[in-house]
Structure formats: structure tokens, C-alpha cells
Amino acid sequence: xxxxxxxxxxxxxxxxxxxxxxxxxxxxxxxxxxxxxTPSEFRVKAGAPVEIRLRSDDTDHGFRIVGTDINVAIPKxxxxxxxVTFVPPQAGKYVFECxxxxxxxxxxxxxxxxxx
Amino acid sequence: xxxxxxxxxxxxxxLVVLVPANADAQASQPTPPVAAPExxxxxxxxxxxxxxxxxxxxxxxxxxxxxxxxxxxxxDRIRFVSELxxxxxxxxxxxxxGELELEQxxxxxxxxxxxxxxxxxxxxxxxxxxxxxxxxxxxGVERPFVDTVIxxxxxxxxGAGVFGEFGKGWRYRAYVMSPLNAREFTAExxxxxGIQKGSDTNIGRPAVTGRLEYVGxxxxxxxxxxxxxxxxxxxxxxxxxxxxxxxxDIRYSRxxxxxxxxxxxxxxxxxxLLNDAMGRAVGVDPNVASGLRGFYGExxxxxxxxxxxxxxxxxxxxxxxxxxxxxxSGYLPLTQLDRDALVxxxxxxxxxxxxxxxxxxxxxxxxxxIREPNSFNIGLGWWF
Numbered sequence: 001x002x003x004x005x006x007x008x009x010x011x012x013x014x015x016x017x018x019x020x021x022x023x024x025x026x027x028x029x030x031x032x033x034x035x036x037x038t039p040s041e042f043r044v045k046a047g048a049p050v051e052i053r054l055r056s057d058d059t060d061h062g063f064r065i066v067g068t069d070i071n072v073a074i075p076k077x078x079x080x081x082x083x084v085t086f087v088p089p090q091a092g093k094y095v096f097e098c099x100x101x102x103x104x105x106x107x108x109x110x111x112x113x114x115x116x
Numbered sequence: 117x118x119x120x121x122x123x124x125x126x127x128x129x130x131l132v133v134l135v136p137a138n139a140d141a142q143a144s145q146p147t148p149p150v151a152a153p154e155x156x157x158x159x160x161x162x163x164x165x166x167x168x169x170x171x172x173x174x175x176x177x178x179x180x181x182x183x184x185x186x187x188x189x190x191x192d193r194i195r196f197v198s199e200l201x202x203x204x205x206x207x208x209x210x211x212x213x214g215e216l217e218l219e220q221x222x223x224x225x226x227x228x229x230x231x232x233x234x235x236x237x238x239x240x241x242x243x244x245x246x247x248x249x250x251x252x253x254x255x256g257v258e259r260p261f262v263d264t265v266i267x268x269x270x271x272x273x274x275g276a277g278v279f280g281e282f283g284k285g286w287r288y289r290a291y292v293m294s295p296l297n298a299r300e301f302t303a304e305x306x307x308x309x310g311i312q313k314g315s316d317t318n319i320g321r322p323a324v325t326g327r328l329e330y331v332g333x334x335x336x337x338x339x340x341x342x343x344x345x346x347x348x349x350x351x352x353x354x355x356x357x358x359x360x361x362x363x364x365d366i367r368y369s370r371x372x373x374x375x376x377x378x379x380x381x382x383x384x385x386x387x388x389l390l391n392d393a394m395g396r397a398v399g400v401d402p403n404v405a406s407g408l409r410g411f412y413g414e415x416x417x418x419x420x421x422x423x424x425x426x427x428x429x430x431x432x433x434x435x436x437x438x439x440x441x442x443x444x445s446g447y448l449p450l451t452q453l454d455r456d457a458l459v460x461x462x463x464x465x466x467x468x469x470x471x472x473x474x475x476x477x478x479x480x481x482x483x484x485x486i487r488e489p490n491s492f493n494i495g496l497g498w499w500f
Contacts, residue, residue: 031334033369034248038334040285041229057335057369058253059469059499066192076468078422095229101158101187103250103499104220104239107197108279108287112229 025049025085032074033057035105037096046091046115054082062099065113071099088115157188162250162499166257171489179205180495181251183219193226198237201270217313219272228280234291235276237314241289241327242341243267244365244378251497252471255374255416255431258493261457262437266380266410267363268308274317285332295323295345298357298390303403303450306382306439307359310347321346337367348386351393358385372418372429381441382408388444403450407442410435416463426466433459452483461493469499 026045031038032054044050054063054074064071065086074082088094098109164181182202189195198221204214222236239247245254245263249270263269275293282288294317296310312318323345330338341363348357365378384390387406395401416431435457440449461475473495479488 033335034250034253036287036331036337038285038331040281040331056468059250078427078468093229101160101185103160103162103248103253104185104199105247106185106187107195107224110226110229110281 025051027051027053029053029055030063031055031057032061032063032098032109034059034103035098035108037098037109037111040111041114043114043116044088046088049085049087050113051083051085054084059102060100061102061109064097064099066095066097068094070096073100086113088113091115157186160185160500163497164251165496167494168257168491169493170491173489185220195224195226197222197224217270217272219270230280230282232279233276234279234289236274237272238275238277238291238293240271240273240293240325240343241291242271242325242343242361242363243269243380244367244376245269246271250499251473251495252465252469252499255414255429255463255473256433256459256461256475256493257473257495258477260378260412260414260433260459261435261455262378262380262410262412265304265306265308265439266382266408266437267361267378268306268311271311272314273312274314275322283332285330286328287331288326288328290324290326292322292324293345294319295321295349296347296359297350298347298359298384299350299394299397301347301384301390301402301404303405304439304453306405306408307361318349320349335368335370337365339366340364348390355389355393356386357390359383372421374414374416374429374431376414376416377412379411380409383442384408388446391444391447403440403443403447405440405442405447405449406444408439409441410437412436426464427468428462428464430462431460433457435459450483452481452486452488454482455488456480471495471497473497 028042028050030052056074056077058077060076061074063074070084070086072082072084092115094113096111096113098106161184166178166180167175169175184200186198187196199219201217201219202214206214207216218237220237220239222234222238225233241247243263245259246267246269259269273294275291277289277291279289294312296307297312298310300309301307302309323343325343327339327341343361345359346356347359348355360383363380368375384406387404391401391404412433412435414431414433416429418427418429420428438454440453443449457477457479459475459477461473464472475493478490481488
């Protein structure tokens with residue numbers, strides 16, 4: 001009986017750990033400055049959450065994924081990190097861009113999230 | 117060259133026409149939920165307020181730049197960007213006072229990551245400063261000398277072209293633009309006065325410019341750019357003044373450290389003919405060189421970073437700039453225009469978008485008789 005109980009506990013712990021591993025989002029850290037995102041292209045799994053962490057090295061910027069409702073403010077240098085979680089519903093290319101006018105070269109601030 | 121322009125225009129038109137086709141092709145694949153199209157207009161800007169004290173002269177206070185940027189998004193694929201600048205606070209007709217300049221006013225047609233089309237008033241994509249010149253982004257009250265007399269920032273004109281990104285962090289732009297007017301070239305300021313500034317420009321033989329840069333590593337930008345055009349269109353009888361500029365630059369910033377370097381070289385063909393023609397026209401030979409060259413290296417370090425009252429950085433920059441680097445046959449260089457500068461200073465950022473700057477600029481030339489004045493400068497610049 002004791003062995004049966006231990007076996008059930010071990011199986012439960014294993015299942016819980018597996019679920020945690022399954023649900024842990026992929027994390028992508030992006031450095032932001034006038035006028036680029038680094039990296040400006042990255043790959044994620046379609047249908048799985050990706051946690052995007054954005055840190056500015058200068059002024060405040062914005063992060064908008066075109067065609068979705070994702071649009072967050074990125075605080076100025078030293079003022080923190082913007083974190084956004086996105087679940088690409090399907091495979092494909094999702095364009096992102098700076099959504100806060102940040103200078104003469106603001107228009108160059110674009111990138112791609114590729115969901116596979 | 118005219119064929120090249122026509123070809124570029126046709127390619128641009130084809131690309132614009134292609135957008136809906138591509139969009140349709142993409143639409144046939146699974147796509148994310150589409151939000152309502154945004155129609156947004158944004159206004160931002162920057163200001164630059166200076167105190168300059170040149171050796172042997174009284175100090176000067178100057179509201180150097182008042183710049184407004186206005187952008188508008190027509191759709192996710194079409195947007196408008198503009199930059200309007202008042203220099204030296206005052207604009208007077210026929211006076212050597214300030215300037216009101218439309219430095220940018222273009223429409224982007226966003227087609228794909230690799231290829232997009234841009235047309236209107238454009239910044240020439242040459243050098244570190246010309247496209248990235250908000251005061252908090254660079255050390256020093258005034259822009260580097262190399263970015264003033266070798267690369268004539270802010271260098272803008274009308275044109276059209278393509279831009280995009282490929283691979284892991286490679287970006288490019290390639291534009292066809294109005295050429296420089298060689299009749300305005302000078303010995304001291306090189307190409308600077310030759311910019312047509314989009315005002316009823318001569319486009320008989322358009323110039324071509326481009327830039328390739330790598331931004332794939334955090335904090336690093338490595339780039340090379342060029343500009344080439346024919347600039348003798350104002351002379352009768354007409355003769356060619358081919359002008360070419362080649363440039364390379366690097367910028368690296370990580371945490372508290374920032375390093376920069378830039379090299380630029382200008383070649384002016386038929387400079388002898390140009391000097392003869394201008395000498396006949398105005399009675400004074402301008403002694404325009406056939407070659408200009410400049411380079412600089414700069415190191416900056418934030419000695420205070422992340423404090424509640426802001427950041428403090430110190431910097432040193434060495435520059436060499438010579439607008440008489442190579443002379444046409446029969447001409448001697450004005451050696452006072454072969455100059456070195458050592459600029460030392462500090463910047464205090466109470467906010468990342470506000471920069472209070474101090475620097476001391478020591479200049480030496482190859483001429484032992486004519487001494488270049490050193491200067492002490494204070495600047496307050498901000499972005500909003």
C-alpha cells in the first residue's frame with residue numbers, strides 16, 4: 001500500500017512538472033534604441049505563448065504587432081522593462097514596429113516574429 | 117542616368133501595384149486576427165539651445181534648432197513622415213539669419229521586410245549623424261566637424277527609392293535624389309552650400325545614394341554609405357562636375373560605454389574647370405579642392421548611471437578634417453583648412469530625453485600664421 005501511494009505521488013509530481021514545462025512560455029529579450037530592435041527577427045512556436053521583454057537604451061518607444069491588439073509602451077532607459085505575452089494563433093510572419101514616434105529614423109524600426 | 121531614374125520609377129510603381137497581390141496571397145494563408153486599421157497622427161520634436169564662446173570673441177546665445185516631426189499613418193502599409201526645422205530662431209528674407217527647412221516629408225509604401233518604397237523629401241543616408249541627430253543621442257554641443265564640412269549634415273533633398281532589411285540584422289536604403297549644385301561649393305565648407313534642399317531642384321542628372329548597415333548585435337552598428345552625382349548643371353557652356361562621397365562608420369554602445377568612429381572621403385572631378393568657371397563668373401577663384409577627407413573617433417562613458425537625479429557622461433573626440441585634401445593641377449591647398457580638433461566634455465541627462473552639455477573644443481591647423489579659435493560651449497537639448 002505504501003509503495004502504491006509513493007508511486008501515485010511520484011506520477012503526480014512528474015505530470016505536474018511536465019505541465020509546467022509545457023506551459024512555460026518561450027522568452028525573447030529585445031534591446032531597443034533609436035532606430036532598431038535587436039534582434040529584429042526571431043522564431044517562435046505557433047500556438048504557444050511567447051514572452052517578449054523589451055528594454056530601451058534611450059527614449060521611450062512602443063511595440064506594436066501589426067494586425068493584432070498587441071501595442072505596449074517601452075519605458076525610457078533605466079525606467080524598466082516592458083513585458084508582453086503573445087500567442088501566435090497560426091504559423092506565419094507577424095510584423096512588429098515602434099508605435100511611438102521616437103526620432104528622424106522612427107520609420108526604420110520594424111521587425112518580424114516568425115511563428116512556425 | 118535618366119534611364120536609371122525611369123527604370124527605378126517603373127520598378128517602384130510595379131512594387132506598389134504588387135502590394136495588393138502580395139496581400140491577397142498572404143490572405144489565403146492562415147493569418148492572425150486583424151485589428152481595426154489605425155489612422156493616427158503623431159507630433160514630436162526636439163530643440164537645441166546653445167551658448168558658444170569662441171576665443172577672442174564675445175559669447176553668443178543661440179536657439180539653434182526648433183524641430184517638429186509630424187507623422188501620419190494612412191494604413192498599416194502607407195505612412196507619412198515629416199520634419200520641419202527652424203534654425204537660429206529667426207527667418208528673414210534675403211538675410212543671413214535663420215532658415216526654415218523642410219528636412220523630411222515622405223510617404224512610405226511598406227511592402228515587405230526586404231523591399232519598401234519611399235518618395236518625397238529624404239535624408240541622405242550617409243554617416244552617423246545625418247539620420248540620427250536628436251540632441252540627447254550624441255555627445256558634444258555642436259555636431260562633429262566631420263559631420264559639418266565633409267558630410268554636410270543635415271543633408272536632405274527630394275528623391276525616391278527603396279529600403280529594407282534582410283538576413284539577421286542587415287539593412288539598406290538606396291535612393292535617387294537631386295544632385296548637388298557645384299556652383300555653391302566652397303574651399304572652407306566643401307559641399308555644404310551645394311545642397312538644393314528640394315526647392316525647384318535641377319534633376320537633369322540625378323544623384324544616387326545608398327547605405328548598407330549591420331545592426332544584428334545589440335548596441336553595434338557598422339555601416340558604409342556612398343553618394344554619387346553630377347553637379348555642373350548651372351554652368352554655360354555646360355560641363356560635368358562628377359562628385360562622389362564614400363563613408364564608413366561604426367557605433368557601439370553597451371551599458372555605460374559608447375564608442376564611435378567615422379571616415380568620409382569626397383572626390384570632385386574637374387575641380388580645375390569648376391574653379392575657372394566660378395572665377396570668371398564672380399571674379400574670385402574659390403580654390404575648391406578635388407578631394408576632401410575627414411575622420412573621427414570618440415569615446416564616451418557614463419560615470420553616473422541609473423541615479424535618481426539622472427546620468428552623467430564624459431567624452432573625448434579626436435577629429436581630422438581637411439577640405440583641401442587634394443587639389444586640382446595648378447592649385448595649392450589653403451593649409452589653414454587642414455585641421456585637427458580635440459573635443460572634451462560632459463553631458464548630464466536629468467531625463468533620457470534631456471541633455472545638458474558642456475565641451476571645450478581645441479582646433480589646430482597646418483597653417484602656423486592663421487590660428488583657429490578654440491571654443492567653450494554649453495548646450496541644452498531635449499526631445500519630446
